[in-house]
Amino acid sequence: xxxxxxxxxPPPPDLARTLDLAxxxxxxxxxxxxxxRNEPAAGWAGAVVACDSDPDAAWALCRALRKKDTPVSAIxxxxxxxxxxxxxxxxxxxxxxxxxxxxxxxxxxxxxHLFWRGGDAVRPDLVExxxxxxxxxxxxxxxxxxxxxxxxxxxxxxKFLAQNPGKVFTREMLLSRVWGYEYxxxxxxxxxxxxxxxxxxxEEHANLIQTVRSVGYRFxxxxxxx
Amino acid sequence: MxxxxxxxxxxxxxxxxxxxxxxxxxxxxGNLKSFAxxxxxxENALEDGMTFDxxxxxxFSRIQESDVLAIPDPRTFEVLPWGDPKxxxxxxxCDIHHLDGTPFQGDPRQVLRRQLDRAHAQGYTxxxxxxxxxxxxxxxxxxxxxxxxxxxxxxxxxxxxxAGSLRKQxxxxxxxxxxxxxxxxxxxxxxxxxxxxxxxxxxxxxDSIMTFRLVVKEVAASNGVHATFMPKPLEGVQGSGMHVxxxxxxxxxxxxxxxxxxxxxxPVAKSFMAGLLRHAAEITAITNQTVNSYKRLVPGFxxxxxxxxxxxxRSGLIRVPIPKRGNANATRIEYRSxxxxxxxxxxFAVMLAAGMRGVAEGYDLPAEADANLFELGDAELAALGxxxxxxxxxxxxxxxxRSDLVRDALGEHIVEWFLRNKRSEWRAYKTHVSAFExxxxxxxx
Numbered sequence: 001x002x003x004x005x006x007x008x009x010p011p012p013p014d015l016a017r018t019l020d021l022a023x024x025x026x027x028x029x030x031x032x033x034x035x036x037r038n039e040p041a042a043g044w045a046g047a048v049v050a051c052d053s054d055p056d057a058a059w060a061l062c063r064a065l066r067k068k069d070t071p072v073s074a075i076x077x078x079x080x081x082x083x084x085x086x087x088x089x090x091x092x093x094x095x096x097x098x099x100x101x102x103x104x105x106x107x108x109x110x111x112x113h114l115f116w117r118g119g120d121a122v123r124p125d126l127v128e129x130x131x132x133x134x135x136x137x138x139x140x141x142x143x144x145x146x147x148x149x150x151x152x153x154x155x156x157x158x159k160f161l162a163q164n165p166g167k168v169f170t171r172e173m174l175l176s177r178v179w180g181y182e183y184x185x186x187x188x189x190x191x192x193x194x195x196x197x198x199x200x201x202x203e204e205h206a207n208l209i210q211t212v213r214s215v216g217y218r219f220x221x222x223x224x225x226x
Numbered sequence: 227m228x229x230x231x232x233x234x235x236x237x238x239x240x241x242x243x244x245x246x247x248x249x250x251x252x253x254x255x256g257n258l259k260s261f262a263x264x265x266x267x268x269e270n271a272l273e274d275g276m277t278f279d280x281x282x283x284x285x286f287s288r289i290q291e292s293d294v295l296a297i298p299d300p301r302t303f304e305v306l307p308w309g310d311p312k313x314x315x316x317x318x319x320c321d322i323h324h325l326d327g328t329p330f331q332g333d334p335r336q337v338l339r340r341q342l343d344r345a346h347a348q349g350y351t352x353x354x355x356x357x358x359x360x361x362x363x364x365x366x367x368x369x370x371x372x373x374x375x376x377x378x379x380x381x382x383x384x385x386x387x388x389a390g391s392l393r394k395q396x397x398x399x400x401x402x403x404x405x406x407x408x409x410x411x412x413x414x415x416x417x418x419x420x421x422x423x424x425x426x427x428x429x430x431x432x433d434s435i436m437t438f439r440l441v442v443k444e445v446a447a448s449n450g451v452h453a454t455f456m457p458k459p460l461e462g463v464q465g466s467g468m469h470v471x472x473x474x475x476x477x478x479x480x481x482x483x484x485x486x487x488x489x490x491x492x493p494v495a496k497s498f499m500a501g502l503l504r505h506a507a508e509i510t511a512i513t514n515q516t517v518n519s520y521k522r523l524v525p526g527f528x529x530x531x532x533x534x535x536x537x538x539x540r541s542g543l544i545r546v547p548i549p550k551r552g553n554a555n556a557t558r559i560e561y562r563s564x565x566x567x568x569x570x571x572x573x574f575a576v577m578l579a580a581g582m583r584g585v586a587e588g589y590d591l592p593a594e595a596d597a598n599l600f601e602l603g604d605a606e607l608a609a610l611g612x613x614x615x616x617x618x619x620x621x622x623x624x625x626x627x628r629s630d631l632v633r634d635a636l637g638e639h640i641v642e643w644f645l646r647n648k649r650s651e652w653r654a655y656k657t658h659v660s661a662f663e664x665x666x667x668x669x670x671x
Binding site for chain 2: 139140152155186187189195196
């Protein structure tokens, strides 16, 4: 588990205990500058920021973590009831929040959810699968290092499939998850886009997207190795 | 706040180092028009559109209301696979609007979209797949006729190699531009080729055909060859058609399929076909819009002449291909008169309007005409109730002018302009004295 930044320095004792019990490796930081100085080589995996003692320094830290080239994408802030209004203008600065005084089980559950969502928290924006790379932040795709120029819907479909390798999706599932319900092209639209993607992937990679007879499509190998 | 599609376009331009974005749209006659903007202007263009002088475009505005707005459709954004890799270019199709934001009546793309929306309101999505024929010739020389590649020592390579590699290059380019190809082959006529596109919704397909025509011409030109979609470039051999396979889907069900019908055709399919047949003459000026188009629609060259349908008879206007057993989704009809020089947006719009009129009013499908109609005399055809398609541009304009269906589908603006433009084309043709006449009459009369 990578290192999590915790503010302030020292953190409230019950927060430190909660993180220890949940098994997180963490380091206390006293300011944005302090966080920059102490940042591990792989970057902060996330941050838990208690805002009640020094709200200005706390938000400055969140802002600094977000502004990095690879923004920290798992930031949990702890605020008191009277600070809830502060969240309004700052939604881009945190991923989740918890009211203080907090319940240890709640903080643990929220962190677990944040880190699950982020996957590999240091580089959450890359999806890689056998030569295919999708950069979710820049929307760029490449295959064997060659850029793959996709339309928006082709990109969204490939992203969804590549994020769920080995899993079989029906056309209806893909339609509702990728296009959303308002789209009226019907499931044939999915087939059309799959064909276009295969054509763009090129002959040697077209089989990354497999047709599962009378069910739908699967990206990559089946989970059962067939 | 940008929506994700616009964000995607802007990020791609930045990441791929796109230097120029070409805004594409189509005039009333189906010519591709384009102007280019820099990446710096793109965000503004996506948000508010780009103003340009519409009076410079055929069939767009009158002088007094000349400024219109091109609003890019971010779904159609693609990096262009040709050109200088260090100065990448991209294209995006546009919808044309008035400055107050209302759709511009002269924009073929929005005419088609309106028909598709109408069909959708009744629960249907319109899918099409065209088979597009074209010729490769040596670059045209002034005063000389078309010179087929197959005929002579224009190339160092054998002509089969040249045409084969042109076609391969073309297909590769099409596929990198989201246009999958179903089949491609050398046609019967010398230098003629056919590329069949995989079905998709009609708006995407009309966009694809615009791209297709450009790609075929570009790839040919870069190899010193001239590609043409002229409907009948050579006398005595078959011309170039664009047969259009069509089906209607209601959700995920093919509305043309009926397991209980002996031919697997549903009542919707039958009345759609009846609508196309009953209104075929009215829409012919749109599907076959040049003087030359009517030199293709003659007996003996696999082009339709009679307004009829059949399952396995290529002399009819509508053919119902027999799909592989049990493949309900492949049930479709093939409308065989259009040629590849048409405006695909307007052609799909009137074809859909004609079919949907048949569905709405429950037209009865006439009997199948499975005889070879070219062998029947006029009296026999009359007895079968089979009429002919209009024989000339002039004839088809006359029928179109009286058609409420076409006026309703295309709108007053386009119909008026189209009739004016095409009548003047016909007048110019009528005053031309042809080689045929000189050969036949100069000495004899």
